[in-house]
Amino acid sequence: MGIALGIDLGTTNSCAAVATPTGVEFILGQRAERVHPSVVAFPSSGGVVVGQDAKRFRLTEPQHVIHSAKRFIGQNIRAPLVQLALTGIRYKVTEGPNQQPIVVVRDRRMTMPEISSHVLLHLKRCGERQLGESVGDAVVTVPANFTDAQRQATKEAGRLAGLNVMRLINEPTAAALAYGFGRNQDQLICVFDFGGGTFDVSILRINGEIFEVLASDGDYFLGGDDLDRALAEVLAAECNRNLGFDPRQHPVLMMKLMMGAEAIKCHLSENDAAEGEIDGIDLPNGTTGSLPFALTRKQFEDLIAGYVNRTIEVTKQVLMQAKLQPKDISDILCVGGSTRIPTVRQRLADTFRREPNIKINPDEVVAQGAAIQAGSLSGSIIAGTGMGTRDAVMTEAHSPLFFGGAAPPKGPLARPVLLDVNPSTLSIQTAGGFSERILDKNSPIPIERTRVFTTARDNQTRVEIACCRGESRRFAENEPLGALLLEGLQPKARGDLQVEVCFRVDADGILHVKAADAASGAQQEARMQVFGAPTGEGGA
Amino acid sequence: MSSSRAEVLLWAQRVIARKAGPAHALLELRENCTPEQAQEAFHKIARTAHPDLHRSNGLTPEEIEMVTSAYAVVAGAYMTLRSQTAQTTRMKALSKDEPVPSAPSRPTPVPGPSGRTPPAGVPTAPAESTGILTGEGQAANPTQNMSQKALNYFRKAESALKRGDLKSGLLQIKLAIAADPSSTFLRNAMAEVDAELRKGS
Numbered sequence: 001m002g003i004a005l006g007i008d009l010g011t012t013n014s015c016a017a018v019a020t021p022t023g024v025e026f027i028l029g030q031r032a033e034r035v036h037p038s039v040v041a042f043p044s045s046g047g048v049v050v051g052q053d054a055k056r057f058r059l060t061e062p063q064h065v066i067h068s069a070k071r072f073i074g075q076n077i078r079a080p081l082v083q084l085a086l087t088g089i090r091y092k093v094t095e096g097p098n099q100q101p102i103v104v105v106r107d108r109r110m111t112m113p114e115i116s117s118h119v120l121l122h123l124k125r126c127g128e129r130q131l132g133e134s135v136g137d138a139v140v141t142v143p144a145n146f147t148d149a150q151r152q153a154t155k156e157a158g159r160l161a162g163l164n165v166m167r168l169i170n171e172p173t174a175a176a177l178a179y180g181f182g183r184n185q186d187q188l189i190c191v192f193d194f195g196g197g198t199f200d201v202s203i204l205r206i207n208g209e210i211f212e213v214l215a216s217d218g219d220y221f222l223g224g225d226d227l228d229r230a231l232a233e234v235l236a237a238e239c240n241r242n243l244g245f246d247p248r249q250h251p252v253l254m255m256k257l258m259m260g261a262e263a264i265k266c267h268l269s270e271n272d273a274a275e276g277e278i279d280g281i282d283l284p285n286g287t288t289g290s291l292p293f294a295l296t297r298k299q300f301e302d303l304i305a306g307y308v309n310r311t312i313e314v315t316k317q318v319l320m321q322a323k324l325q326p327k328d329i330s331d332i333l334c335v336g337g338s339t340r341i342p343t344v345r346q347r348l349a350d351t352f353r354r355e356p357n358i359k360i361n362p363d364e365v366v367a368q369g370a371a372i373q374a375g376s377l378s379g380s381i382i383a384g385t386g387m388g389t390r391d392a393v394m395t396e397a398h399s400p401l402f403f404g405g406a407a408p409p410k411g412p413l414a415r416p417v418l419l420d421v422n423p424s425t426l427s428i429q430t431a432g433g434f435s436e437r438i439l440d441k442n443s444p445i446p447i448e449r450t451r452v453f454t455t456a457r458d459n460q461t462r463v464e465i466a467c468c469r470g471e472s473r474r475f476a477e478n479e480p481l482g483a484l485l486l487e488g489l490q491p492k493a494r495g496d497l498q499v500e501v502c503f504r505v506d507a508d509g510i511l512h513v514k515a516a517d518a519a520s521g522a523q524q525e526a527r528m529q530v531f532g533a534p535t536g537e538g539g540a
Numbered sequence: 541m542s543s544s545r546a547e548v549l550l551w552a553q554r555v556i557a558r559k560a561g562p563a564h565a566l567l568e569l570r571e572n573c574t575p576e577q578a579q580e581a582f583h584k585i586a587r588t589a590h591p592d593l594h595r596s597n598g599l600t601p602e603e604i605e606m607v608t609s610a611y612a613v614v615a616g617a618y619m620t621l622r623s624q625t626a627q628t629t630r631m632k633a634l635s636k637d638e639p640v641p642s643a644p645s646r647p648t649p650v651p652g653p654s655g656r657t658p659p660a661g662v663p664t665a666p667a668e669s670t671g672i673l674t675g676e677g678q679a680a681n682p683t684q685n686m687s688q689k690a691l692n693y694f695r696k697a698e699s700a701l702k703r704g705d706l707k708s709g710l711l712q713i714k715l716a717i718a719a720d721p722s723s724t725f726l727r728n729a730m731a732e733v734d735a736e737l738r739k740g741s
Contacts, residue, residue, distance in 0.1 A: 210583060377595055417590045437728075440619060444582070446591070446608060449616035473732075504612060507591070 006370025011197030019375030174369030
């Protein structure tokens with residue numbers, strides 16, 4: 001049996017780690033970097049380049065460099081938010097079967113899971129080189145509010161990379177696991193995960209080895225990418241005014257502005273003002289110009305205020321869902337690169353009247369939690385010996401498990417139990433266009449619940465069970481998930497036929513629906529086939 | 541910590557045998573338990589029987605599958621209890637000023653008791669329609685199972701809510717609940733309007 005990796009597959013960066021007796025060992029890249037950019041390049045010179053090396057091609061051939069694939073994985077290309085995100089990328093995406101986005105590089109057509117599988121394969125190979133053993137299993141993290149289709153597509157990416165995905169776990173839960181594992185305390189924490197492309201908040205109760213998610217919510221289309229794009233738009237307008245031409249039509253130039261915007265954003269997290277020039281702007285008259293800029297932190301904060309307000313609003317909602325007050329929370333974990341922005345931390349501190357915990361590394365903590373879960377699931381974390389069975393060699397890759405001077409555990413470590421939740425209400429359509437809830441938001445997973453429904457008209461022989469996710473009582477206002485057809489029913493008066501509808505959400509957060517007619521024994525079972533999900537045997 | 545292989549298998553068999561029974565029995569609780577008791581009981585089960593704890597415990601894949609589905613069923617029962625107890629608490633809070641019948645303790649809401657003719661005016665799909673959203677084939681509308689009296693009150697509530705008069709809408713819903721205390725649909729509607737009112741004030 002090979003080693004089980006914990007992998008944080010991020011929008012901008014990915015990170016992988018493995019549990020060892022004294023802590024967690026990170027998988028390093030060729031330059032000993034712990035964090036691997038989730039970038040895949042198909043350069044003209046041939047081959048596939050992943051990670052830090054792929055980033056170099058962004059300026060020379062941006063149309064062959066695929067980044068932020070996580071924003072499109074398992075998505076319907078026709079969704080308005082996807083269309084908006086497509087304006088921010090410079091590679092080509094077209095519509096494929098089942099309305100899924102397809103990346104086109106020269107004459108190659110690739111699905112989003114294929115792109116992500118290159119990142120996973122890269123991590124797998126780095127891991128095998130570093131550990132000297134084969135890597136077979138993995139725990140991969142996903143944003144807590146990822147949909148069924150996005151989860152299925154992520155699993156598919158793992159399969160394509162030759163990994164057995166033992167479990168998909170939610171990123172905030174993984175962060176909480178890394179933070180609370182072995183502490184043996186009873187406390188309520190809030191995980192604020194603001195990454196490159198997605199945003200999640202979870203409230204957890206850590207009670208010894210039990211990690212129970214009380215409530216979770218977020219936005220899978222809100223992240224650092226959006227902040228960069230907002231800033232790049234400002235720079236583009238500036239360029240239009242100063243140099244007299246609009247760069248928005250030029251992919252290379254817009255990419256340059258996006259990269260400039262990212263650098264300015266990071267600079268402003270440390271400094272009060274950013275001033276400089278973006279060089280090498282090719283003007284239409286053949287000359288090369290440069291774009292001067294000057295931005296204060298206050299100006300940047302005003303620019304992104306809308307996005308930050310949204311994150312704080314969601315945080316307050318989640319607190320309400322957990323029926324808690326800000327003062328009940330004993331620690332706030334900042335996860336994801338975007339939490340480095342001072343105004344985000346300030347707004348969090350204002351909301352909770354307490355400084356957020358910034359001792360943890362926002363880029364690495366999720367992979368660390370995934371590694372602990374991988375070690376636990378593969379049985380390599382053995383109670384009483386500390387952590388995994390792999391020999392610990394203190395290297396650069398090594399990170400102690402306990403943050404902020406927390407005391408090392410006394411006595412044997414128990415296996416952690418994650419009680420995660422499903423992020424949205426799952427319902428079926430009933431007559432009159434209503435939706436009838438089967439599984440509520442924030443129910444623990446895995447979960448199974450059966451409800452009995454009757455037919456709406458006399459002598460009905462078939463029933464269509466249309467499923468949706470969302471909070472509205474009107475079916476049409478929710479997000480459709482797919483439908484199941486139950487046929488061959490005995491003709492009976494309306495209300496006499498009893499149809500059992502069973503929803504089961506497995507530990508990966510994937511929904512399975514079953515419908516049965518008790519009288520005739522007719523039964524239908526399906527995993528929802530969703531728009532944007534991988535088709536064919538890959539989806540099964 | 542986690543229980544032995546034999547213990548967990550015995551537990552799973554017991555749960556699956558009682559699957560159709562009332563929710564509180566699956567968590568080995570009494571009928572009128574508090575939310576705290578339900579949570580405590582569920583945590584106790586999670587500590588000993590969570591399928592992740594038994595992955596390397598010598599169980600066959602089929603046995604793991606059985607433990608997983610037993611655990612999933614218990615999680616479903618826990619959710620049923622949690623929503624019921626939350627509703628009971630809300631009803632108690634409301635009934636301080638107005639008399640409202642206490643929530644009945646039905647294990648699982650079963651929309652559509654068989655045999656009852658639906659009252660006139662119930663929204664159902666037109667007979668000739670086809671397609672995904674209408675079609676011959678939807679499960680029944682929750683309002684269909686209400687008694688005629690409750691439905692009358694509910695219609696009044698609907699028109700009051702359409703006018704934007706939340707207060708009298710809430711009153712009408714409460715009257716409807718008094719006429720048909722078994723309708724989960726009505727109680728959910730009341731909770732919604734109540735939340736809306738609180739938001740406004």
